[in-house]
Amino acid sequence: MNRNERHVVPSPNGGWDIRKPDSGRSSGHTDTQSEAINRAREIVHNTGGGEVVIHRPNGQIRDSDTIAPGNDPFPPKG
Template identity: 45%
Template sequence: MIAEKLNASAKTFCRHRLLRCLHQLRLGVIHMAERNSYHVVPGDDVWKAEREGSSRASSVHDTQAAAIDAARGYLSRSGGGELNIHGKDNKIRSKDTIDPGNDPRNTPG
């Protein structure tokens, strides 16, 4: 009987907490977590895999392909996300959504 009352109290508490969080989210008091993103960018004779918002590179590689493979691995192990690949001119030349990230488009690629 005591266990049943505690279980009912826990369900009520969780429901109220969820509703409060949803309300705060609608008001803009709290924000959804930012997307998990990595950028492959050129450096001085190297290619770097950088997490978006980080002050330093996650890893440094001799080739762009190696940096892309590393960034794909980081994203797939951390729940997926967006991979932004920059060219030598530092402009984004391609983007890829790594599973289980959320692809903003419905088309493959």
Template identity: 50%
Template sequence: MASKSGGKGRNMHVTKAPGGGWRAKAEGAKRASVVKPTQAAAEKAAKASVKRAGGGEVRIHGVDGRIRDSDTVAPGNDPRSSRDTKH
């Protein structure tokens, strides 16, 4: 189980919520930080939260639960930034 990385940011996952909608949840957290009606809204909220925490990764899962995209939020260190053409 991962947790906040020593105050240097955190990682969040955007997944389908069991009761409907999409949730943004920090790694290691028991509850979602936010539940939104759309995946895009949950992703935006997750990125804002990670940015406030000092940067990190936002991992976006598809309906099937598999990670379909991952974004580094500044000031995080993206080792693959030269290949990230989506954002």
């Protein structure tokens, strides 16, 4: 199964990159993490939904967000 996901990662040159796994180049670059998260959500939503994986400045995964029409494996209890 090929998941549609983008990772928000720190850029070696400063700022934040939006990366698709196994891609040689970034899908976008922003100055702030929040701008990168918002842009990554737009990209994933426009490509059919999936996951946005957010990394800390040290590279560790901090959070992930399922974007509609993606299937959230852990939906909030209503």
